[in-house]
Amino acid sequence: MNQQYKIRIVGAQAQLQEQAGAAIHEVAAGQVLLQVKAASLNYRDLLTLQGAANGAARDGLVPLSDAVGTVLAVGDGVQGWQVGDRASPNFFPAWVDGRFDPAHLQLALGGGNTDGVLSQQLLVPAQSLVAPAAHLTDEEAATLPCAGLTAWHALFERGQVRAGETVLVQGTGGVALLGLQLAAAAGARVIVTSSSHAKLERARQLGAWVTIHYGDNPDWDQQVLALTEGLGADHILELGGPDTYDRSIRAVAAGGRIAQIGVLSGFNARPDIQPLQFKNARIDGICVGSVAQFQRLNQFMAEHRIRPVIDRVFDFDASPAAYTHLASGQHFGKVAIRL
Ligand SMILES: NC(=O)c1ccc[n+]([C@@H]2O[C@H](COP(=O)([O-])OP(=O)(O)OC[C@H]3O[C@@H](n4cnc5c(N)ncnc54)[C@H](OP(=O)(O)O)[C@@H]3O)[C@@H](O)[C@H]2O)c1
Incomplete structure (x- = not known):
């Protein structure tokens, strides 16, 4: 040098x-x-x-x-x-x-x-x-440029998440935890799934409303329905792919939305999408975001002092x-x- x-x-x-x-x-x-x-x-x-x-x-x-x-x-x-x-x-x-x-x-x-x-x-x-x-x-x-912006795009730009709504994030990686933090700052109730009890404890400290161990509870979609009095989650960050997609469709609320983001268990998920029709629910394909969205994410991070x-x-x-x-x-x- x-x-x-x-x-x-x-x-x-x-x-x-x-x-x-x-x-x-x-x-x-x-x-x-x-x-x-x-x-x-x-x-x-x-x-x-x-x-x-x-x-x-x-x-x-x-x-x-x-x-x-x-x-x-x-x-x-x-x-x-x-x-x-x-x-x-x-x-x-x-x-x-x-x-x-x-x-x-x-x-x-x-x-x-x-x-x-x-x-x-x-x-x-x-x-x-x-x-x-x-x-x-x-x-x-x-x-923030990839994980943070993806969560922001899904929940705020597309999802228009509101206080009191229920959000589900899968795992405790980058997209999931930034989704948790952003949604919690907006006043949403956030459900976090993980394969680790220790990580779930940390997610609760970060503001998770409820946590589910998806190894101990492979039918976590049923738990989401039970926790929400049968209504389901208003927003789901679908990160798992083939292993999680059918459960996400079962767990989403009527009028709710699934943000199709992840491929953690592989590509080419082929879920049964028929139930979405009878819930008036939708899937939003999400691919990171624009410069303007990235600016709005940073403004929100600053307003809420999210780290x-x-x-x-x-x-x-x-x-x-x-x-x-x-x-x-x-x-x-x-x-x-x-x-
Ligand atoms: N569409 C887009 O624009 C976009 C943008 C960013 C990321 N992505 C995708 O979103 C996914 C997450 O990305 P990331 O960077 O946040 O990943 P990451 O930080 O590496 O997160 C990995 C974590 O996900 C959890 N996980 C792994 N397999 C899982 C499964 N089958 N079901 C539920 N959770 C599982 C595990 O958490 P626990 O240890 O807690 O179980 C793991 O530690 C990836 O597939 C990535 O390609 C897409």
Whole structure:
């Protein structure tokens, strides 16, 4: 790291901070160069490693989608960002607002074709950046772009969750716990399932209304109905996939909604969807979210002073161990990397 570090600004604007470092970056018009401070892992990163997400990962792919950094340089025409600002790029850099375009899938950070964020410096379009909630540490803020935004999109943008409604989240990983925290802050009653009694105790401390051990109680859908006087859950974050989907359909309330998010037990769930018709219930396909939604998530986090749960932080050099830890399933909440 004793080489001269150069940033070449392409265009007229020259906001530049010289630093010791190794890379030469061309910061084109509309781009921002970040010094990455923290990143986090998602289950999707395990799938990417296996070649199971968005096709096979390109050899040499820079992994991970979630990061927070400080602005090192801004390209020509960039407005609203200054050197030194803290910023986090959206999972889909090109989905700024409005309706989703499937073309965004190929551009998702750290997917099969597009380099991700596990690098010391990162060039991103300025339009993809969001200012993280100020009360969060870099590691905490770096847990939000995928898991947090997915839970927010499902529950608030699509679900319009209200105080007093019942929300079910499956497991105690990143999406589930951020869903718990967000829904509880909105005044919802949150049911959490887990394979671990110790994790369920921690979920209760985080604000879960009821917890269910899905190993001891494989018919957890019946328990959800019993707990809600036969009504069912108004919102379900469907994270399990084939192993959980039929039970989610049985457990959802009339007029309720299932957010189809996860593949924890595999792809291609083929549930019996007929019962949804007789409940006037729906399935919302959810794929992370837009920059505008990410901004609203951070505003909500700030208003409610929510701090994401970080299970463990690894140093950059120990990134492979972070993957191993996530794959073990021992984690409660998020696994982060400090750069
Ligand atoms: N559609 C989207 O936009 C989107 C975005 C983010 C994530 N996802 C998907 O959502 C899922 C969760 O992602 P994540 O990053 O939050 O995962 P994660 O942090 O790795 O969470 C894994 C946890 O889920 C629980 N789990 C595992 N198998 C389960 C099963 N069959 N039934 C219920 N719970 C189970 C376990 O919790 P316990 O130890 O407590 O049992 C496990 O520790 C993944 O399938 C991921 O691909 C989709």
